[in-house]
Amino acid sequence: MGSSSGQSSGSYDLSFKILLIGDSGVGKSSLLVSFISSSVEDLAPTIGVDFKIKQLTVGGKRLKLTIWDTAGQERFRTLTSSYYRNAQGIILVYDVTRRETFTNLSDVWTKEVDLYSTNQDCVKMLVGNKVDKDSERDVTREEGMALAEEHGWTFLECSAKTRENVVQCFEELALKIMKVPSLLEEGSTAVKRNILKQKPEHLPASSGGCCS
Template identity: 60%
Template sequence: MEFDHLMKILMVGDSGVGKSSLLIRFTSDTFADMSSPTIGVDFKLKMVNKGEKRVKLTLWDTAGQERFRTLTSSYYRGAQGIVLVYDVTRRQTFTNLSDVWLKEIERYSTKEDCIKMLVGNKLDLESERVVTKKEGVDFARRHGCLFLEASAKSSTNVKLCFDELVQKILETPSLSADTSALRQNLLRPGHPQESPATNRGSCSC
């Protein structure tokens, strides 16, 4: 299918925060109450329209467990957007954003202007919330991230999260030009495609 831009979006965060559930909700509008952890990296595709532009998203779902860190580090390469996900009912997943995941991005990301989107997942569990929305907003401001709270279960803000991220990438000249150039490279005969070793399991929501 023809497209104008090709973007690489990476999902990072602790195991069990719902990275896979968010992606499944976004790509197929479904939700599974019980799902197995991602092993290594999973990979999904989604085509979206932004104005008159057709954008092909390659969505990389990384495992949150520490034992997979060396395996997933190479997948930061070339990502124009990175979604940092935490669970609003588990404070450690929020704390680890700065203690672990921002450090990983700084170490491995190859795009200086890469757009970061902070997502507080499991908004449907409001009665169990331990991380306030204000904490999320403040964190996003300190670290230059877009921010939304969402629920993969109820689908609240899931599409909006990716819509805003894609729009911001398109509005960033260096990244927008890069996605068009990448499209040309991938359509060129004989160009090597990235072929991730994937697993079809999903992180528990």
């Protein structure tokens, strides 16, 4: 058997769903693109929901991260509950040069996470993006740390543009998730499910009987 054929499906140990949330324009998509590839273009606003898959090795485990990127705009809020379902990690992003994106995390986004997140153990991380614009900084690092501490989140500042701390952000989140037994269990179950899923699953629903 050629080993390459099976590589894509079974070549990881754990599979996690990660969400990026925060106001429109804070750089969620840029953060994701910066992590997935080595370049960051100026991206158009995300419409609805987009997700990308990244495989990486963290703590000796091969991980498949499915990272969901959401539009910050209100009119897409109807997608919310399914978007949050079964996520093991949530990255809350704000722009260090725009204070309202920081206050909205407390006023809007954390409430939404509490409302929709089905996973009590879900690991949350606060990320202040755009530190490359230090002269325009409007939120201090200390304020970010204080908010994270208040909620028990991990905290990092990064720059999607210079790629500073971008990989660390996802790696640290993954390491934290792997320390939570229930999430670790979910991550390995997802891999097992995926292997089963390779059998044809769309059987005609109209067949009536259980066996044809």
